[in-house]
Amino acid sequence: xxxxxxxxxxxISTDQTAEAFLALEGITKCFGSFKAVDNLSLQxxxxxxxxxxxxxxxxxxxxxxxxxxxxxxxxxxxxxxxTILVSTADDIFVPPQRRNMGMVFQSYAIWPHLSVFEIxxxxxxxxxxxxxxxxxxxxxxxxxxxxxxMEERSSQTLSGGQQQRVALARALVYRPDVLLLDEPFxxxxxxxxxxxRVELKxxxxxxxxxxxxxxxxxxxxxxxxxxxxxxxxxxxEQVGTPAELYEEPASPFVRDFIGQTTCLRGRLTGExxxxxxxxxxxxxxxxxVCGHSRLNGQAPDAAVLACVRPxxxxxxxxxxxxxxxxVAGTVKALLYHGDRYECWLTxxxxxxxxxxxxxxxxxxxxxxxxxxxxxxxxLWPR
Amino acid sequence: MAALSGTELGGGAPAPGRRRRFRFGLGPAMCTxxxxxxxxxxxxxxxxxxxxxxxxxxxxxxxxxxxxxxIHSWGEAGMGLSIYNTFKRVVFTEAVAxxxxxxxxxxxxxxxxxxxxLVDSFCWxxxxxxxxxxxxxxxxxxxxxxxLANQAYTALTGADRGPFDIYTFAGMVFAHLAARSVxxxxxxxxxxxxxLDSAMEEASRIAGSGPLMTLRRISxxxxxxxxxxxxxxxxxxxxxxxxxxxxxxPPTGFYVFSTKIYQVINEDPPLFGVATVLAMAVLISxxxxxxxxxxxxxxxxxxxxxxxxSANLLRLRKLRLPVFAVVFxxxxxITAVPVAFLLMGTFMNLFGFFAVPEPWTLxxxxxxxxxxxxxxxxxxxxxxxxxxxxxxxMWYSLVAYxxxxxxxxxxxxxxxxxxxxxxxxxxILGLALLWTFLNVPVFRPLYGTIVVLVxxxxxxxxSTGVQLLKxxxxxxxxxxxxxxxxxxxxxxxxxxxxxxxxxxxxxxSVGLLTFASAVRQVSAIAMLVTGDTRPLSMLQVDNMVDGxxxxxxxxxxxxxxxxxxxAGLARFIAARMGFSGVTSGAAG
Numbered sequence: 013x014x015x016x017x018x019x020x021x022x023x024i025s026t027d028q029t030a031e032a033f034l035a036l037e038g039i040t041k042c043f044g045s046f047k048a049v050d051n052l053s054l055q056x057x058x059x060x061x062x063x064x065x066x067x068x069x070x071x072x073x074x075x076x077x078x079x080x081x082x083x084x085x086x087x088x089x090x091x092x093x094x095t096i097l098v099s100t101a102d103d104i105f106v107p108p109q110r111r112n113m114g115m116v117f118q119s120y121a122i123w124p125h126l127s128v129f130e131i132x133x134x135x136x137x138x139x140x141x142x143x144x145x146x147x148x149x150x151x152x153x154x155x156x157x158x159x160x161x162m163e164e165r166s167s168q169t170l171s172g173g174q175q176q177r178v179a180l181a182r183a184l185v186y187r188p189d190v191l192l193l194d195e196p197f198x199x200x201x202x203x204x205x206x207x208x209r210v211e212l213k214x215x216x217x218x219x220x221x222x223x224x225x226x227x228x229x230x231x232x233x234x235x236x237x238x239x240x241x242x243x244x245x246x247x248x249e250q251v252g253t254p255a256e257l258y259e260e261p262a263s264p265f266v267r268d269f270i271g272q273t274t275c276l277r278g279r280l281t282g283e284x285x286x287x288x289x290x291x292x293x294x295x296x297x298x299x300x301v302c303g304h305s306r307l308n309g310q311a312p313d314a315a316v317l318a319c320v321r322p323x324x325x326x327x328x329x330x331x332x333x334x335x336x337x338x339v340a341g342t343v344k345a346l347l348y349h350g351d352r353y354e355c356w357l358t359x360x361x362x363x364x365x366x367x368x369x370x371x372x373x374x375x376x377x378x379x380x381x382x383x384x385x386x387x388x389x390x391l392w393p394r
Numbered sequence: 395m396a397a398l399s400g401t402e403l404g405g406g407a408p409a410p411g412r413r414r415r416f417r418f419g420l421g422p423a424m425c426t427x428x429x430x431x432x433x434x435x436x437x438x439x440x441x442x443x444x445x446x447x448x449x450x451x452x453x454x455x456x457x458x459x460x461x462x463x464x465i466h467s468w469g470e471a472g473m474g475l476s477i478y479n480t481f482k483r484v485v486f487t488e489a490v491a492x493x494x495x496x497x498x499x500x501x502x503x504x505x506x507x508x509x510x511x512l513v514d515s516f517c518w519x520x521x522x523x524x525x526x527x528x529x530x531x532x533x534x535x536x537x538x539x540x541x542l543a544n545q546a547y548t549a550l551t552g553a554d555r556g557p558f559d560i561y562t563f564a565g566m567v568f569a570h571l572a573a574r575s576v577x578x579x580x581x582x583x584x585x586x587x588x589x590l591d592s593a594m595e596e597a598s599r600i601a602g603s604g605p606l607m608t609l610r611r612i613s614x615x616x617x618x619x620x621x622x623x624x625x626x627x628x629x630x631x632x633x634x635x636x637x638x639x640x641x642x643x644p645p646t647g648f649y650v651f652s653t654k655i656y657q658v659i660n661e662d663p664p665l666f667g668v669a670t671v672l673a674m675a676v677l678i679s680x681x682x683x684x685x686x687x688x689x690x691x692x693x694x695x696x697x698x699x700x701x702x703x704s705a706n707l708l709r710l711r712k713l714r715l716p717v718f719a720v721v722f723x724x725x726x727x728i729t730a731v732p733v734a735f736l737l738m739g740t741f742m743n744l745f746g747f748f749a750v751p752e753p754w755t756l757x758x759x760x761x762x763x764x765x766x767x768x769x770x771x772x773x774x775x776x777x778x779x780x781x782x783x784x785x786x787x788m789w790y791s792l793v794a795y796x797x798x799x800x801x802x803x804x805x806x807x808x809x810x811x812x813x814x815x816x817x818x819x820x821x822i823l824g825l826a827l828l829w830t831f832l833n834v835p836v837f838r839p840l841y842g843t844i845v846v847l848v849x850x851x852x853x854x855x856x857s858t859g860v861q862l863l864k865x866x867x868x869x870x871x872x873x874x875x876x877x878x879x880x881x882x883x884x885x886x887x888x889x890x891x892x893x894x895x896x897x898x899x900x901x902x903s904v905g906l907l908t909f910a911s912a913v914r915q916v917s918a919i920a921m922l923v924t925g926d927t928r929p930l931s932m933l934q935v936d937n938m939v940d941g942x943x944x945x946x947x948x949x950x951x952x953x954x955x956x957x958x959x960x961a962g963l964a965r966f967i968a969a970r971m972g973f974s975g976v977t978s979g980a981a982g
Contacts, residue, residue, distance in 0.1 A: 080876075080880050081879070081880075082876050082879065082880070107879070108876070108879040108880050109879050109880070109881075109882045109883055109884055110882075111880075112882070113880060114880065114881070115876075115877070115880040115881075117873040117876070117877055118873070119871060119873050121871070121873035121874045121876065121877035123874055123877070123892055123896070124896070125895045125896055134878070134881060134883075134891070135881035135882050135883075138881065138882040138883050138887060139882060179877075182877070182881060183880075183881070186881065186882065192880075
């Protein structure tokens with residue numbers, strides 16, 4: 013297990029040692045008095061899928077548009093390999109058409125006056141390829157995105173999923189250095205979204221292109237990406253692999269934004285004998301040993317939150333005495349999810365939510381014992 | 395942040411991607427150029443006109459600053475009266491036209507009236523029909539001596555004179571109502587009525603209020619912004635009216651401000667001082683209306699468009715057919731009736747005289763069509779309308795692009811300047827341009843050429859043109875264009891292969907509309923026209939003023955054919971503004 017209470021700088025410094033394929037340094041962009049992006053720096057590696065994740069208005073789309081060259085930053089440097097794309101200090105701005113990037117827009121931006129073939133051939137015609145090469149390249153990519161046979165279709169007759177495939181093919185056909193995806197699945201229905209997610213993952217492995225993905229959907233970010241940057245108010249809150257973000261969020265914002273979190277209020281009572289910290293829960297609900305701590309120093313009797321992912325809590329019938337790290341509770345409501353229950357309990361004076369398997373003995377009003385594994389619990393300041 | 399590895403830019407050798415600050419869209423220099431031109435052609439003439447009212451000519455040819463014109467102009471005969479007449483005519487017209495238009499729009503959109511498409515077409519035709527030929531038709535019907543209505547009356551009753559006289563105040567109000575006055579308001583109101591979601595009314599009914607209460611408490615308040623803006627636009631348009639008053643007013647000495655300005659400018663020597671003071675006085679009194687309209691239009695709060703609404707139609711039951719009959723007759727009256735009499739006029743030997751040996755003739759068509767002034771005027775109209783359409787579309791798309799697609803800091807001013815000419819009475823716009831072209835040395839050589847007219851016509855249609863193109867650009871969305879930049883297209887390539895094909899239908903229909911409005915235009919160009927540049931519309935004015943009704947009717951018919959055909963084509967293209975017309979063949 014890694015060192016507890018890991019300082020945030022450590023994660024970032026490991027990023028910096030890796031070769032940065034695309035680097036953003038000190039990017040700032042204002043719209044009027046609103047700072048959409050605030051002194052943002054990122055290093056993106058070659059061949060990885062990198063997600064910018066955050067709530068709407070956090071500056072993630074603005075960041076993507078500046079990488080594409082559709083917006084100019086007010087300050088900062090963007091470089092691709094050893095080419096400077098943007099440097100406000102040196103008055104350098106490479107226009108989007110010279111950046112050799114591919115982009116899938118949120119609206120897909122499918123030109124309504126062209127056929128599927130012509131839309132995909134467009135970037136090659138811009139590059140003055142020979143007709144035979146265009147034909148071969150377009151047919152290859154059309155096969156890869158699964159649109160074979162639709163070449164001559166008018167783009168106006170395409171479904172949402174087909175439009176996305178065309179947009180993807182157009183963005184990939186000229187082998188761009190980077191593929192930019194701006195909320196690529198937000199216009200699709202749930203089923204199609206899941207399917208396109210898998211297809212995109214497989215296609216990316218096949219093509220090997222570096223992908224930067226902007227999304228507000230954490231499931232999309234976690235399932236597609238090698239690394240994720242969580243953004244908030246124009247700044248990067250944390251960069252890490254999906255597992256790092258989920259298991260070791262660096263801030264309450266990341267903890268609450270990614271996945272569900274159940275928090276119990278309590279007071280820090282000391283260090284446990286076998287490692288970790290003991291916490292006395294409010295209203296005599298019991299005591300828990302927490303394996304991790306995000307506290308800055310451990311003042312005795314400090315007000316803390318003991319936080320856990322709801323699927324890590326185990327529920328057993330209230331029989332016999334409480335075991336180690338077990339607390340008694342009462343089931344208030346059971347919400348049927350099909351594969352599991354969303355279970356709301358009262359625990360001392362507090363209401364908490366956990367996910368449980370569909371145990372037949374669970375019923376509303378029933379008394380239960382809850383086991384919180386010490387390694388799943390982390391302490392946060394309150 | 396010391397996050398960089400060692401590839402920092404050296405002072406000397408530029409990095410491979412190094413460019414000067416390169417814009418992929420329109421550069422700020424271009425935007426500034428557009429702004430400057432707009433300031434010069436729109437604002438500068440108005441300021442010059444205002445300034446000229448304080449510039450008093452001295453007997454020795456010099457000028458000094460003073461309030462003399464502002465003080466003494468009012469002593470000029472008929473000055474104050476012309477302003478009073480203007481407002482009197484507007485109030486009488488609008489008092490009938492506004493309720494009539496509201497009723498018509500309500501009938502067509504919220505009831506089960508039959509033949510709705512027909513009514514809609516009548517109104518669109520009336521909207522595009524030029525005022526003068528329509529007036530010509532009505533004169534042929536209601537002229538006190540030759541008018542067919544009066545002849546029929548005397549024939550039937552044996553009286554000396556018929557009761558109708560179009561050369562009166564009532565006749566003038568009638569001519570306005572029978573022209574586009576009602577139709578234009580209907581065209582503006584119908585969409586607002588149509589988009590009113592029935593669910594809002596139904597919610598009120600279910601909550602327990604009756605139909606009248608619902609109308610008063612729900613429907614009217616929701617539609618109120620639309621009514622207000624319609625009223626505002628109508629007042630501005632009605633106030634600037636010129637042609638009808640120019641023909642019907644002078645015989646009885648009735649002048650409105652626009653015909654008064656025209657009259658004093660045409661005196662020898664022209665009374666510029668009086669004209670400019672009158673123009674400025676009217677303009678200043680219109681300012682509140684102009685700014686109110688600007689504010690309401692900008693907020694765009696007057697459309698309640700919902701994508702999925704239901705329109706629950708009121709059943710007219712027994713009234714259905716009688717109401718339809720009235721609406722149908724009204725539709726005929728604003729379109730077919732005047733045009734029919736206009737046509738008839740072109741074929742009569744001497745209009746209104748059926749008793750002569752040969753009442754019908756093709757002589758007028760022969761003589762007018764072989765008449766050099768007419769041929770010159772037709773050529774002038776074509777050159778003028780064609781240039782206005784061509785340069786107009788180019789200019790409007792630049793302005794619309796800056797307004798819709800760039801973050802140019804001055805685009806607010808460009809917006810305002812492109813919108814302003816629509817609110818300025820045409821005669822004042824014309825006077826300001828006349829003053830500029832006569833008094834600014836750089837522009838003076840252009841006076842008397844067709845360039846002056848083209849500038850006036852481009853300005854006259856700028857508000858509509860820019861609005862239409864801007865709406866089209868906004869609807870298309872910026873991402874279609876950005877997708878081309880990202881895949882490697884330059885601004886020019888993107889413009890040629892993406893923007894232009896997508897905008898083509900809008901550009902063509904704006905061009906045709908500009909042409910149609912140029913062909914019928916009188917007020918904005920009346921004072922700028924010289925002998926050599928006289929177009930058809932002004933030739934018709936001259937013939938009508940001279941009483942050559944037959945020739946005027948022939949010219950009027952030509953104008954009607956030109957405007958209706960072109961406007962119809964524009965409507966047709968706009969209606970098909972899907973993208974079916976443009977195929978993948980554009981690749982070459």
